[in-house]
Amino acid sequence: MGAPCQAERRKFRHSNRKEADLRLSNASLDRLPGHVRRPGYDRSRVASGIVHLGIGAFHRAHQAVVIDDLLTAGATDWGIVGASLRSSDTQDALAPQDCLYTVAIRSGAGTEHRIIGSVLQTEVARSNPAQLIARMADPATRIVSLTITEKGYCHTPQTGELDSNHPDIVHDLANPDAPRSAPGFIVAALARRRAAGVAPFTVLSCDNLSANGHTVKRILMQFAHLRSPELGTWIADRVACPSTMVDRIVPETTDADRAAVSSELGMTDAWPVITEPFTQWIVEDNFPGGRPDFARAGVQLVADVTPFEHMKLRLLNASHSALAYLGYLAGYETIAETMTDDRFAAFAHGVMNDAAVTLSMPEGTDLAGYSASLLERFANPALRHRTWQIAMDGSQKLPQRLLGTMQDRLRQGLPVDTHALAVAGWMRYVTGSDEKGQAIDVRDPIAAELAAIAKIAGPVAERLAPALLDVRTVFGEFGNDPRLRSAVTHALARLCELGARQAVQAWRPSLHQV
Structure with missing residues (x-):
């Protein structure tokens, strides 16, 4: 995966200075330097078979890369139509590029650049909802996949049930042919296929939801029942x-990233994505309408994703969130910077250790090896994965990433001090003020509610922790557990007294190790 030598890069850039204002597109592919990998197939012969809702950076660095591999291997009917539910940014950037974009894969060894061609078209759902519904209702569409983040499902994370009072759900029930939400679009298209006698498409969630396939099925059934019981x-x-487990670290692309990629290409790419070498996709093999030959591109097809999903949520995502909240409070901008502090690296490992005893994995699963690989990936200095970015939408993430482990450990009679400190980090973060008194830009669906609670309670752990634990959309009935309340209140008091760095240093690991 080595990067081209510096002499080759200088030669290419010098010879292409006059072409620096070129835009990446079908017409400019043959002007790319030789070390940049490009689509190995005729894009004009590829038909769309997948509509993807939420065409953000993660999808373009993960699922779209798998499909690109399969198209290179000879598939012709699994191209992607990507839809943004709200913003037009992706379409504005990709349309002039014929939907081509660069995946820059960064590691300590250098950066590999690859052009992805599997996205054939982009749409903005709210600009033309009828067009997107028609695309999804087309019999050629056999899979509708999603990366819309937890909040895009319009559900209550603690229960996994549809939030029928969510503003978008209320709107979509009143305006079924002009929806705003992902459930609204999916059900509208399924209703049209049912009326036309067309078999339904498969709905493939690729988000970090607990039992994501079961969860999205329940949400769709509940929303559809409100429209029509039949x-x-x-x-x-x-x-x-089908349920899935997805794994690849994809930081937010910065202006500096765009400039670096465009310089490498010798032409402009307005919407590249940055990622790591590691990628994993585990999929429940349940596709009545057909599917791509996923296994050919390294996807693991299984009968039950649940153990792998729990492993990822409770080891990777939980430790990532813990590093994000506590690392941000300690003044670290990125996860890699946070990991240079041995105290935080040890704490992340502690989160994994405590979660490991709650997992029931298939025989032969190497949890110790998986944990070690996560620590190595977090420390990748080539990735600038911002703590602030990972800290977003914490009210949606805590139930799956941290609270489930805490419930299981308490059922086993085990302490929850490690995870309590991570939850306390979230509580301290959502007050909206850091340890130096600087404002935190808290991005969360219930940020206003959390800020109001913090303002009333003040920076007093004995008031703030119980008040936040009473937020039922996050903690549910578990928030009443006296063992949870005691552990989190104590952790928050230590965090407020000592600050994040010293609180992490004072933390002591549990006895069990992986």
Whole structure:
């Protein structure tokens, strides 16, 4: 995966100075330097078979790369139509590039650049909802996949149930042909296929939800039932929603990243994505309408994703969130910077250790090796994965990443001090003020509610922790558990008294190790 030598780069850049204002596109592919990998197939012969909702950086660095591999291997009917539910930024950037973009894979050894061609078209859902519904209702569409983040499902994370009072759900029930939400679009398209006698597409969630396939199926059934009980029953009986586990670190692309990639290409790419070498996709093999030959591109097809999903949520995502909140409070901008502090690296490992005893993995699973690989990936200095970015939408993430482990450990009679400190980090973060009194730009669906609670409680752990634990959309009934309340309140008091660095240093690991 080595990068080209410096002499080759200088030679290419010098010879292409006059072309520096070129834009990446089908027409400019043959002007790319030889070390840049490009689509190994005729894009004009590829038909779309997948509609993807939420065409952000993660999808373009993960699932779209897998499909690009399969198109290179000879598939012709699994191209992607990507839709943004709200913003037009992706379409504005990719449309002039014929939907081509660069994946820059960074490691300590250098950066590999690859052009991805599997996205054939982009749409903005709210600009033309009828067009997107028609695309999804087309019999050629056999899979509708999603990376819309936890909040895009319009559900209550603690229960996994549809939030029927969510503003977008209320709107979509009143305006079924002009929806705003992902459930609204999916059900509208399924209703049209049902009316036309067309078999349903498979709904493939690729988000970090607990039992994401079961969760999205339940949400769709509940939403459809509110539209029509018959439609709800049809979806329950006919629509497949396989569960998945996805894994690849994809930081937010910065202006400096765009400039570096464009310089490497010798032409402008307005919307590249930055990622790491590691990638993993585990999929429940349940596709009645057909699917790509995923295994050919390294996807692991299994009968039950649940153990792998729990492993990832409770080891990777939980430790990532813990590093994000506590690292941000300690003044670290990125995860890699946080990991240079041995105290935080040890704490991340402690989160994994405590979670490991709650997992039931298939025989032969190497949890110690997986944990070690995560620590190495977090420390990758070539990735600038901002703590602030990972800290977003914590109210949606805590139940799956941290609270489930805490419940299981308490059931086993084990302490929860490690995870309590991570939860306390979230509580301290959502007050909106850091340890130096500087404002924190808290991005969360219930940020206003959390800020109001923090303002009333003040920076007093004995008031703030119980008040936040009473937020039922995050903690549910678990928030009433006296063992949880005691552990989190104590951890928050230590965090407020000592600061993040000293609180992490004072932390002591549990006895069990992986």
